[in-house]
Amino acid sequence: MKPNLFVKVAGVTLTNPVIAASGCYGFGDDYTDLYPPNVLGGVSCKGTTLEPRDGNPTPRIAETHGGILNSVGLQNYGVDKFAADFVPKLKAQGCVVIANIAGSTLEDYAEAVSRLDGTDVDLIELNISCPNVKQGGAAFGVTAEGAALVTKAVRAVTKKPIMVKLTPNVTDIVSIAKAVEAEGADALSLINTLLGMRIDINTRRPVLKNNVGGLSGAAVFPVALRMVWQVANAVDIDVVGLGGISSASDAIEMMLAGAKAVQVGTAIISDPFAPLKIIGGISEYMRVNKIKNLTEIIGKVKPW
Amino acid sequence: MYKCGSYPVTDKTAISGGIFSANILCPDIAAMAKPGQFAHIKLEGFTLRRPISICGIDRVNGTIRIVFEVRGAGTAKLSHINTGDNLDLLAPLGNGFTLPELAENERAIFVGGGIGVPPLLAAAAVYREQATAILGFRSYDKIILANDFRSIGAEVFTCTDDGSVGMKGQVTVQLKDLLQKGGVGRVFACGPLAMLTTVSQITESFGVPTEVSLEERMGCGVGACAVCACKANKDGKAFMARVCKDGPVFGVKNGEFVALDKEGV
Ligand SMILES: Cc1cc2nc3c(=O)[nH]c(=O)nc-3n(C[C@H](O)[C@H](O)[C@H](O)COP(=O)(O)OP(=O)(O)OC[C@H]3O[C@@H](n4cnc5c(N)ncnc54)[C@H](O)[C@@H]3O)c2cc1C
Numbered sequence: 001m002k003p004n005l006f007v008k009v010a011g012v013t014l015t016n017p018v019i020a021a022s023g024c025y026g027f028g029d030d031y032t033d034l035y036p037p038n039v040l041g042g043v044s045c046k047g048t049t050l051e052p053r054d055g056n057p058t059p060r061i062a063e064t065h066g067g068i069l070n071s072v073g074l075q076n077y078g079v080d081k082f083a084a085d086f087v088p089k090l091k092a093q094g095c096v097v098i099a100n101i102a103g104s105t106l107e108d109y110a111e112a113v114s115r116l117d118g119t120d121v122d123l124i125e126l127n128i129s130c131p132n133v134k135q136g137g138a139a140f141g142v143t144a145e146g147a148a149l150v151t152k153a154v155r156a157v158t159k160k161p162i163m164v165k166l167t168p169n170v171t172d173i174v175s176i177a178k179a180v181e182a183e184g185a186d187a188l189s190l191i192n193t194l195l196g197m198r199i200d201i202n203t204r205r206p207v208l209k210n211n212v213g214g215l216s217g218a219a220v221f222p223v224a225l226r227m228v229w230q231v232a233n234a235v236d237i238d239v240v241g242l243g244g245i246s247s248a249s250d251a252i253e254m255m256l257a258g259a260k261a262v263q264v265g266t267a268i269i270s271d272p273f274a275p276l277k278i279i280g281g282i283s284e285y286m287r288v289n290k291i292k293n294l295t296e297i298i299g300k301v302k303p304w
Numbered sequence: 305m306y307k308c309g310s311y312p313v314t315d316k317t318a319i320s321g322g323i324f325s326a327n328i329l330c331p332d333i334a335a336m337a338k339p340g341q342f343a344h345i346k347l348e349g350f351t352l353r354r355p356i357s358i359c360g361i362d363r364v365n366g367t368i369r370i371v372f373e374v375r376g377a378g379t380a381k382l383s384h385i386n387t388g389d390n391l392d393l394l395a396p397l398g399n400g401f402t403l404p405e406l407a408e409n410e411r412a413i414f415v416g417g418g419i420g421v422p423p424l425l426a427a428a429a430v431y432r433e434q435a436t437a438i439l440g441f442r443s444y445d446k447i448i449l450a451n452d453f454r455s456i457g458a459e460v461f462t463c464t465d466d467g468s469v470g471m472k473g474q475v476t477v478q479l480k481d482l483l484q485k486g487g488v489g490r491v492f493a494c495g496p497l498a499m500l501t502t503v504s505q506i507t508e509s510f511g512v513p514t515e516v517s518l519e520e521r522m523g524c525g526v527g528a529c530a531v532c533a534c535k536a537n538k539d540g541k542a543f544m545a546r547v548c549k550d551g552p553v554f555g556v557k558n559g560e561f562v563a564l565d566k567e568g569v
């Protein structure tokens with residue numbers, strides 16, 4: 001029998017738990033030469049702000065052991081173009097569409113989100129965690145008060161489910177998660193990138209023109225897993241796990257730790273087929289272990 | 305269209321100090337590839353793929369050729385491949401050169417600097433005897449592909465920074481010379497940004513349409529991650545182009561890079 005990979009996140013049904021992470025899969029139309037985006041559980045689109053942004057100067061990427069640093073800095077087309085062009089295209093292909101929204105002020109967040117109200121966006125992911133721009137929302141994401149304010153401002157203007165994306169660059173992620181839950185968020189996604197740096201020893205210049213950037217990829221997986229586990233234990237709303245997932249076993253670990261679904265980012269940049277391999281691997285794990293439904297593994301880690 | 309898969313290396317040779325040439329059997333990619341496009345190569349142990357231009361396309365044998373210089377750990381790893389090994393390619397990527405047909409008495413000039421020379425060979429092969437290559441290298445031991453250009457029928461000028469072979473100094477001096485003589489239909493260039501900027505200034509002053517191939521540090525290679533941005537123009541409007549997808553080949557107008565649509569500049 002074919003295992004059932006359906007999961008529900010914030011009331012939205014996904015045909016499988018593997019979502020493309022924001023910033024690594026564009027708007028779902030760059031990989032169609034290889035496979036259609038609707039084979040994924042969902043597509044979290046590139047971070048979008050009220051107005052278009054040019055992003056940071058280049059170079060915006062550096063390699064690290066087991067990962068990458070990026071400092072793209074929210075280059076995007078603005079929410080109006082996103083709503084008019086990209087959302088309908090993805091919906092027409094039957095995708096679950098997640099809008100990833102960032103902003104500099106509470107008003108920016110609320111206005112951008114309200115402009116999505118008439119669209120078919122399924123889920124709004126609030127990016128309060130981009131480490132690459134001073135005005136990228138990370139200022140909100142690093143305190144429980146700030147995170148609560150953004151959630152509240154957005155909750156007031158939309159009936160769509162809200163998923164708040166948390167930054168790992170904090171001392172106590174659990175308190176932030178709880179504050180966001182208390183303001184009516186429907187789900188949490190974590191983690192965004194960890195702030196990092198590389199220096200070229202010959203030029204003595206940082207590799208990134210922005211000097212610092214966000215670390216992602218396999219190297220961050222254990223940190224992400226630990227945070228997902230801590231947060232999932234502390235809140236009742238759905239948790240989506242991401243950060244360094246590059247194989248089915250990583251994804252299963254995340255689900256055991258408490259994630260209802262996972263997102264895959266950097267692994268796609270390395271291997272465009274990574275999400276498909278992960279979906280296939282989860283399915284195989286379920287078959288071998290006679291698991292009929294993913295609820296049998298979500299949060300089922302047995303801590304010592 | 306592009307493909308992603310594992311393809312066997314049919315041969316590999318060292319062609320100059322630290323510079324290697326390899327052919328890869330990938331009939332589906334060879335059938336689609338255009339000069340100016342690149343292959344994004346995954347190497348074991350590295351998160352990021354390495355962009356390498358397609359230097360030759362052999363549709364009959366179903367192979368593409370790459371020529372690369374060891375610059376760091378990734379290209380060093382690539383230089384260890386051997387005949388029979390498989391390479392993980394995402395290719396062909398990006399927009400190639402437009403390669404319009406020229407009038408019978410017109411010439412196409414190819415200006416290459418160092419490791420920017422490889423993509424020009426595939427393009428020059430389209431023009432054969434109508435092609436002129438001006439190739440610049442740091443020193444004689446870095447010269448590559450000059451004979452390959454000759455064997456496809458192109459006229460070749462080599463320049464070295466230290467004058468050890470050919471003309472001493474810059475490719476742009478030679479370029480100006482040829483443009484002054486007239487009869488140049490189009491200029492194609494690839495190399496360091498400073499060289500491309502000077503080349504474009506010169507060709508624009510002569511009113512000769514020009515296409516340049518840019519380099520930028522890349523992530524996905526297909527336009528999804530917005531890492532390799534560069535300011536460019538499209539239909540008269542400035543936009544943040546993705547070098548991997550909107551380029552790597554751009555036109556030049558009024559000192560700015562212009563996205564090439566399918567019809568060209
Ligand atoms: C479209 C395009 C076509 C290219 N074609 C060729 C070619 O035909 N032959 C050739 O020898 N080289 C070519 N290059 C340059 C080549 O990609 C780099 O030399 C190579 O990526 C260096 O990798 P590394 O691991 O050896 O160096 P490292 O410095 O260790 O690389 C670290 C990171 O920086 C990136 N990087 C470093 N230098 C460059 C560069 N100049 N351009 C882009 N990314 C860079 C690497 O990809 C890697 O992600 C091309 C680059 C681009 C963008």
Ligand SMILES: Cc1cc2nc3c(=O)[nH]c(=O)nc-3n(C[C@H](O)[C@H](O)[C@H](O)COP(=O)(O)O)c2cc1C
Pocket residue numbers: 021022023024046047048070072074100127130165191192193215216217218220242243244245263264265266267523529531
């Ligand atoms: C190039 C790049 C761009 C990103 N852009 C965004 C973004 O716009 N919004 C966002 O919330 N996260 C963004 N991220 C973070 C990822 O969505 C993800 O949280 C992080 O990379 C960790 O997951 P991974 O290790 O699977 O990539 C970006 C990551 C990368 C590598």
